[in-house]
Amino acid sequence: MPYEVQGVVARGKGKPVTLETIHVPDPGPGEAVVNVQACGVCHTDLHYREGGINDDFPFLLGHEAAGVVEAVGAGVTDVAPGDYVILNWRAVCGECRACLRGRPWYCFNTHNATQKMTLADGTVLSPALGIGAFVEKTLVASGQCTKVDPAARPAVAGLLGCGVMAGLGAAINTGGVTRGDSVAVIGCGGVGDAAILGSSVAGAGTIIAVDVDDQKLEWARGFGATHTVNSRTTDPVEAIRELTGGNGADVVIEAVGRPETYKQAFYARDLAGTVVLVGVPTPEMQLELPLLDVFGRGGSLKSSWYGDCLPSRDFPMLIGLYLQGRLNLEGFVSETISIDQVEDAFAKMERGEVLRSVVEFPAAAV
Known part of the structure; x- marks a missing residue:
């Protein structure tokens, strides 16, 4: 059964974001649905709201996220339900000229979920960086899920999904x-x-x-x-x-x-x-x-580009350093907020009051 969840949407250039009902389809071949536990408020999300990326409104914002795989589609073998993952926006293809040369961090054919998430009226959403994670559940390509040690706090781990990794x-x-x-x-x-x-x-x-x-x-x-x-x-x-x-x-x-x-x-x-x-x-x-x-x-x-990272290599390694006390990822989390406070977080970001506000979903509270 498709999922009906709440998510943060930018409907038009410069307009305040709104909290709306999102329809998330069951995962198809090569796809996964992830229960989002935490998602950082990145400046890229503000760029989307301001029309600085493109004009494919409405956008489902959020992309610096960690969570637990809820379900996977046919043919998915790299992750399974229950896996704790960080989401990434450069799922490498393994087949382009960069990948075949052994340089997958330069992959020229990264991919996202094939199916689309929609608003309640059927309007197709553009997920930020192919993720869209200011939402209780999101649909991504399975290659966008990188398994890491579940001992890492979601509010911290998710930040490797974009800005901190960059x-x-x-x-x-x-x-x-x-x-x-x-x-x-x-x-x-x-x-x-x-x-x-x-x-x-x-x-x-x-x-x-x-x-x-x-x-x-x-x-x-x-x-x-x-x-x-x-x-x-x-x-x-x-x-x-x-x-x-x-x-x-x-x-x-x-x-x-x-x-x-x-x-x-x-x-x-x-x-x-x-x-x-x-x-x-x-x-x-x-x-x-x-x-x-x-x-x-x-x-x-x-x-x-994205810190020239290879998520499957870099995310687990960096989470390991964090858990050993050798990488101060906690220092980036200025505050944790609820999903209805994203617009306020954008204002704090613009005023330079925070490094990262992080949306935490109730199941992730510790």
Whole structure:
């Protein structure tokens, strides 16, 4: 029997979200229905509400989620009912040229559930990042479910589903941060702080946090930043160079997604250093750099998609580090809220009052 549940919907650009009845079909071949236990309120969800992703309204929001598999469709062998999972939005296909080259984190044919969730009147919903998890139950492709240790609290585990994984992976996977490196992170929201945490876990010696908000810089210290720079009052390029012996950082991670801050990252790196863009720009943004500088400084300019993660590899490993007390994922959870408080959480996010508000469903309360 199909499921009838409550979920958070964005019906139009800039309109407040609403709590509505959602129809979730039984899982078909290759699909799974998951009982959502917790879901983080990510800036990407706000982008969807504001029409910054596309205009396929109405959207079923939410995507940073953990929960328990309720049912699976025909042919599903990778997960089973009762499995505790983190949802991911890049279920690799295993067949495209990236997968066949042994680089599945670059999969060019990731997939989602084939069937659609709908409103009570039959209107088809667009699930955020192919997940849609501000809802009691959601339908996903089975490959979007990654089994992890059930000892991990859902409110914490779910954050690996998007922003925290993006930042950790930008440092560890894309940037290749290693022992003794100097790292600068520009933009200290959830993604930037995760990049700082990832750099710290990887053994970076100097970790410089850059932001315009002193509160965010203080949070960054809690994740391992050794130095902070308020770029509202201090030239961040000069400050980063000064803190790295006049050279610039080995790895600079741009977690804002703007041309101005990308240029700062470009010029704040050491010769032959690496710039990683993990902040998401908007379609109209343009970047202009002297080509001679691109050539003359050498090194690497990289973009990080979802932290270049492979969920089946990275999620269990990172949850293991968290359960060992070696990865401060708890620090990202500013508050837990109920499903009817998502609009308020967006306002807090815009005011910079929280790193993550996390929706907890009653069955997940601990």
